[in-house]
Amino acid sequence: MTSVNIRHHLPEAVVAAYAAGTLPEAFSLVVASHASMCDQCRATIQSYEAVGGAVLEQVDHATLSPDALAATMARISLGDGATAPMPAPERKTIFPKPLMSYVGGGPDRVKWRRVGGGVKQAILPCDGEATARLIYIPAGAAMPDHSHRGMELTMVLQGAFSDDGDRFQRGDVEMGDDSLWHIPVADPGEDCICLAATSAPLRFKGWVPRLLQPFFRI
Amino acid sequence: MRILKSTKPQTDEWTQCLIRVKNDRDAQQFAMLFGHFAPRVKAFLMKSGASEALADDALQDAMVQVWNKAHLFDPTKASAATWIYTIVRNKQIDAIRKQRRPEPEDLPWATTSPVDPADIVEMSQQEQKLRSAIKSLPTDQRTMIEKAYLGELSHSEIADVTGLPLGTIKSRIRLGLERLRREMRLGKS
Numbered sequence: 001m002t003s004v005n006i007r008h009h010l011p012e013a014v015v016a017a018y019a020a021g022t023l024p025e026a027f028s029l030v031v032a033s034h035a036s037m038c039d040q041c042r043a044t045i046q047s048y049e050a051v052g053g054a055v056l057e058q059v060d061h062a063t064l065s066p067d068a069l070a071a072t073m074a075r076i077s078l079g080d081g082a083t084a085p086m087p088a089p090e091r092k093t094i095f096p097k098p099l100m101s102y103v104g105g106g107p108d109r110v111k112w113r114r115v116g117g118g119v120k121q122a123i124l125p126c127d128g129e130a131t132a133r134l135i136y137i138p139a140g141a142a143m144p145d146h147s148h149r150g151m152e153l154t155m156v157l158q159g160a161f162s163d164d165g166d167r168f169q170r171g172d173v174e175m176g177d178d179s180l181w182h183i184p185v186a187d188p189g190e191d192c193i194c195l196a197a198t199s200a201p202l203r204f205k206g207w208v209p210r211l212l213q214p215f216f217r218i
Numbered sequence: 219m220r221i222l223k224s225t226k227p228q229t230d231e232w233t234q235c236l237i238r239v240k241n242d243r244d245a246q247q248f249a250m251l252f253g254h255f256a257p258r259v260k261a262f263l264m265k266s267g268a269s270e271a272l273a274d275d276a277l278q279d280a281m282v283q284v285w286n287k288a289h290l291f292d293p294t295k296a297s298a299a300t301w302i303y304t305i306v307r308n309k310q311i312d313a314i315r316k317q318r319r320p321e322p323e324d325l326p327w328a329t330t331s332p333v334d335p336a337d338i339v340e341m342s343q344q345e346q347k348l349r350s351a352i353k354s355l356p357t358d359q360r361t362m363i364e365k366a367y368l369g370e371l372s373h374s375e376i377a378d379v380t381g382l383p384l385g386t387i388k389s390r391i392r393l394g395l396e397r398l399r400r401e402m403r404l405g406k407s
Contacts, residue, residue, distance in 0.1 A: 021307040022369045025317045032320035039399070042322055043391040046295065047384040052307060053300030054349045055367040061257035062264055065274055069252050072281045073245065081279075082286050097323040127317045 008172035010034055010041045014153065019048030026132035026197035029098060029124070030153045030173065033195055036096035037171045094158050094170075099195060102132070107158075107193065110134055117141060130199045137161065140188040150199030152176045154184075159192030161185060229293070229342040236298040237338075240288040251298070252281055259306050265368045268314050280309045294337040294394055297345040325398060337394070344387045351383055 093106030112120035186192035
């Protein structure tokens with residue numbers, strides 16, 4: 001599932017935080033979904049993982065308990081964790097695999113809730129630091145007035161939307177923050193489905209401003 | 219006494235070790251790998267906030283996974299240290315932070331065409347260059363990178379992490395992915 005038409009990629013700082021394992025789960029879901037379709041960002045993730053490898057090589061040594069190796073070998077010979085279940089063959093949907101595992105399938109499994117103006121959304125279960133949701137915007141419609149209280153990372157899964165002169169289509173990601181006032185409008189012709197991660201306002205003092213400083217020059 | 223070193227580029231010894239674990243299921247090679255990485259993995263987990271007991275447990279989980287998942291290790295894509303890092307990072311998120319870790323869709327790495335050994339050496343060389351580059355950074359910059367990966371960034375200098383010389387590694391991984399996609403398309407037709 002790759003697309004050569006992707007023009008809007010993940011910000012490098014977001015990729016670095018994902019590779020370092022410090023990105024909130026909701027944002028990681030958007031990163032994993034985008035990288036499932038985008039080899040350029042997949043390669044960037046893997047290169048930041050190589051930095052993680054370098055950190056692991058250079059970190060101090062802790063003293064192991066005397067039986068650490070023996071205990072590990074014992075677990076291996078017992079076959080601990082060796083029988084990973086074969087993933088069931090999944091039919092193709094417009095959802096990348098990491099997203100399907102949160103929804104429990106494709107778009108037909110989404111439990112939409114109406115939020116007005118024909119727009120629907122569904123919150124996905126993620127750990128509390130940030131929220132992940134699917135948004136459904138009818139063709140030609142505008143996103144209802146929504147203010148960014150924190151950072152938002154939006155990925156297009158179906159259709160396309162335009163925002164402040166830029167057009168975002170399947171696979172593209174848009175990064176927004178509360179300094180950005182905007183009204184995304186779905187292209188006419190096809191309903192638009194997006195995956196969006198939003199940082200919870202209370203956590204705004206946490207990782208987000210630090211992470212994005214070099215990009216937004218806050 | 220001087221030891222003459224071969225100037226021929228080589229794959230780093232731990233990557234070779236993991237390749238033997240992968241191909242031969244060699245317990246002795248695994249013990250060597252354990253001896254090198256386990257104390258680092260434990261230190262890494264404790265610096266990321268795990269208690270010693272939790273780190274001991276998570277370290278064993280991670281090393282059992284290294285054995286069980288060795289068949290998935292692709293040395294043209296990553297060194298042993300990098301591959302083990304990803305296992306430990308995911309273990310840290312799962313066992314210590316109690317969160318799920320969404321990962322990109324798996325690619326079928328087991329392709330029909332044999333691996334070119336030159337690609338393994340080249341990837342290993344690039345990672346060794348990256349490691350020397352990081353080692354030669356000023357101490358505070360190096361500390362910042364370590365902090366970023368241990369989840370304790372306390373300043374705004376994440377730019378130090380994003381400014382690393384990753385161009386060559388990135389383009390090598392890109393090439394590998396392009397080749398894989400080509401084979402997948404050929405396989406389908």
